[in-house]
Amino acid sequence: MTQQPREQWATRTGFLLAAIGSAIGLGNIWRFPAVAYENGGGAFLLPYLVALLTAGIPLLIMEYAIGRKYRMSPPAALRQMARPAEVLGWWQVVVSLVIATYYALILAWAVRYVGFSVGRQWGADPEGFLFGTFLKVAPAPGAPSSYVPGVLWPLVAVWVVVLVILAFGVRRGIERANKIFIPLLIVFFAALVIRSLTLEGAGTGLDALFSPDWSELGNGSVWVAAYGQIFFSLSIGFGIMVTYASYLRRRADLTGSAMVAGFANSSFEILAGIGVFATLGFMATSAGVPVSDVASSGLGLAFVAFPTVINEMPLGSLFGVVFFLSLVIAGLSSLISIVQVVVSAVQDRTGMRRMPAVFGVGGLVALASILLYPTDSGLYVLDAADHFINQYGIALAALVALVVIAWVLRALPMLQANADETSAIRLGHWWRICLGVITPLVLGWMMVDSLIQEFDENYGGYSTGFLLAWGWSIAAGALVVGVLLTLVHWKAGGEDIDLDMESPADREAHHRKEP
Template identity: 30%
Template sequence: MYFMELVMGQYSGKGPTAVWNMNPSAKGIGVSMALISLIVAIYYNVIMAYTLFYFFSSMQTNLPWMECKDEWYQYGCVEKTTPNIPYCSFNMSVNYEKFNDTACRCFENSTFHMSSYLDPLGFNCTNTTWKGDEPVAVAQLFFDKAVIEKAPTLKIDEMGAPLWKLSLCLLLSWIVVVCCLIRGVKSSGKVVYFTATFPYVILLILLVCGATLDGALDGVIYFIVPKWEKLLDLKVWVAAAGQMFFSLSVSFGGIIMFGSYNKFSNNVYGDAMLIAVMDVVTSLIAGFVIFTTFGGMAKKLGMEVKDVAKAGYGLAFVAYPEALSQLPVPQLWSVLFFFMLFTLGLDSEFALLETILTCIQDEFPKTRKYKSYMCVGFGIVCFFLALPCVTPAGDYVVTIMDHFGADFSVLFVATCECMAVMWVYGARRFVRDVEYMLGRPPRPVFYWLFCWVFCSPILIGLLFLYRMIAYKSPEISKGVPYPVYGQVIGWVLTVIVMSPIPAFFLYKLAKAKGSLMERLKTITTPTPAWGPNDGSDKRTLYNENLQDTKFGIDNPASPKY
């Protein structure tokens, strides 16, 4: 699908909405892509604000996620853990005691490992491993209590005001994005030379550091040795498909948008292959970086790698900061790491915001001369729309936007996109367009036709149906689903994202004239505006009398053209 979308954009020179001149009935797909990009752009910049918060927090003598604050001990805060120490139980009547000026922080009815014996009058239990209830790492409490100040539950009347520190980080993030995009793709393209290469430098440095840790090999083994029984779990495949869509930005509209800025004769096939391969290579490098560090952490803590590894926010803002704190000069590595995360986020934000702007400019060409003003305006609007995401309940808002606005909705859009192109516009026409643009069809042509016509729409459609049938609400905490009104808001967001597809189809159908079949033919026939972006005579490209006897497809590369 990545190759298909690049071809659509490069061949037509149009963005995600105007490209559907190939099949006017499917214009709603482009609108849905723009809406998904808008939703993701809003909450994704909130995550970038988190990285800026950590970036500035790293510039301290002591990293704030290395030390428990007094008020955090009531939540089970643990700074470090020491393995393989005999344990004993204490029933403490108070949460805080002092013996000979040595701080001893324990909890009522808790069982823990003693880290050391000082003397008969006292002991130090600051660094302990809980035997009973699971402790809470100081890095987790720093994120929950100091960064997002997470509310205990999602209540509209208790969301609270935007947190001023996060709001400033969010404002700075949007200012950087707008400044980089204000002059269009050309200016953002120059920035990408740095933002796309700098992360590799940091990843390689962190890989070397991680490989030197004791226990790094355990992490690598956990990373590369597959658990075959997991391959039988359909949830794994659904999660993998979702990650692939998000990683490559398939069906978000960004690929079509970037393709529309390519030269008409650009080797889009090579670009698609290179991006796909580099995506896999980057994922592998990042995986080795992460799991070598996790292996070192697990060895030091006397735990299994699987117990150290975390996903989602826990990976970027809990587990990895904790791992970085174990390296020499942790402030330096933390600054570099979170600067790297911010630059990675910039690339995604460029694509998301530029997709929306391109859609507007394609539909209203007169707005092109106001591109700078539009960019600033969208930045301001999106900043204010994102303010609920930086309140104490903002973490729940971000989850709703991600889960309902840009998760299985993308699978629905992708299914409709495949069918609209390959089943309605026609796979033969599409291959012919590729051949006209590149001078040869994609090879092997039957493989691509099989993937485009059968595999992609059917498999993605089945994945979408599975996600809908096996729907599970996001959780406030383990075993506690979101309240009904929170889920209703989420489903309303889903309907808003997906409704343009049937809405535009019905609108075009009602507007057309003639019988039902005549109307269907009218709204699915390419408009006069559809054609190659090379200035050629577009009408001759649809002469059905010219056939390629070798491939059985229309061949506009014929000398007769």
């Protein structure tokens, strides 16, 4: 197999913007504010900061080190560490593939809502409009029976944009796109926050979010929630950061980059919390109810609560356009990074050139998304798939990979030396303690706690049959497909790949330290 010379980021800034763009996604805007509010308000920021320093940044550094050292996608990189570990990389790739199929759907909704905001087309009943008029959701979960054209065409448009950007490559596509997306996102969201702070009742909303309930710090579930939020918001555990770091130059600063990306992501989450709860404070004041009555998260926040606020707000249409454009931009940068994991893995496995890999493999992912989700049952499938692939795909795959790397392969000292060689901030024993002890224990507890809840009560009130078909089977299938892909590779006599896949100019510059 002929391996293509590996691309590299043009600048460190380009890599950081791409990494930050991947981390900042829909969850930062609609998940963090509700998690903080429900887990001690202002007091939640303490366990959140501890989780960032003991799990988030250490995991980022580890994934950066693996990607840069082996200069490959997760399956090939883990194979270089130990042949059986390849299965963990394919597991992560399949998880990314599943997430990409439904993440694009939410972006399609946001695209339509940019237009809906202009004339406030949801009318006086945003909830009825979302589930009835727009999504045409079936009365109960089941097999899809009809397509929804109003969701289908924006979904196709989202995939066209994503595949075109990916086709241009890492430097000319992903890097350039994020140099546009991230500044735009910051400008748009800063404008939203400033506008929300001028609304009547904004202070009430901020008090609800930030008033600390210190007694909650003694509640173990609050700490688990903090680690869960950090873990799911930083794009760690399903191959993205290993893939992005594989395009770094060999002298890149890993520790500093991880700290910049980690704190940038957390800063945006806090900014999102301010904007969301200032707006919810206005909504509560207008309705004469407590903030707790209007506080929500996820789809309900973005597509029901915010349209309700927009109806009451001066210049609400403009606010709506900017808000949903922010969702589109944040989601696009994340979706691009997720699909890149799949494309990179296939390129490393087959030696395919960029264009065929993007439109062949990426096109198949897009086709699966278009065939499955823009239907009357698409929302139910998305809900179940998202829950199970997050809980038992991303988190479990990361836990197993961490245990294998830290305890089975005992590779942390080697990865630490690799990171320290080129980083301004050197890692100490704390890094290995965090990854070898603290993070596995927390992730393990998250798994146990989640399983207890699953067996106590079916998620979302869905039937057992529906959850088996669209939840458990998808989560388990990611692992099974990962194993099968690995076995196919071994049976085909897959050889270890030459690590030196750079161009001659890059090899010549290898040992010169970058500025």
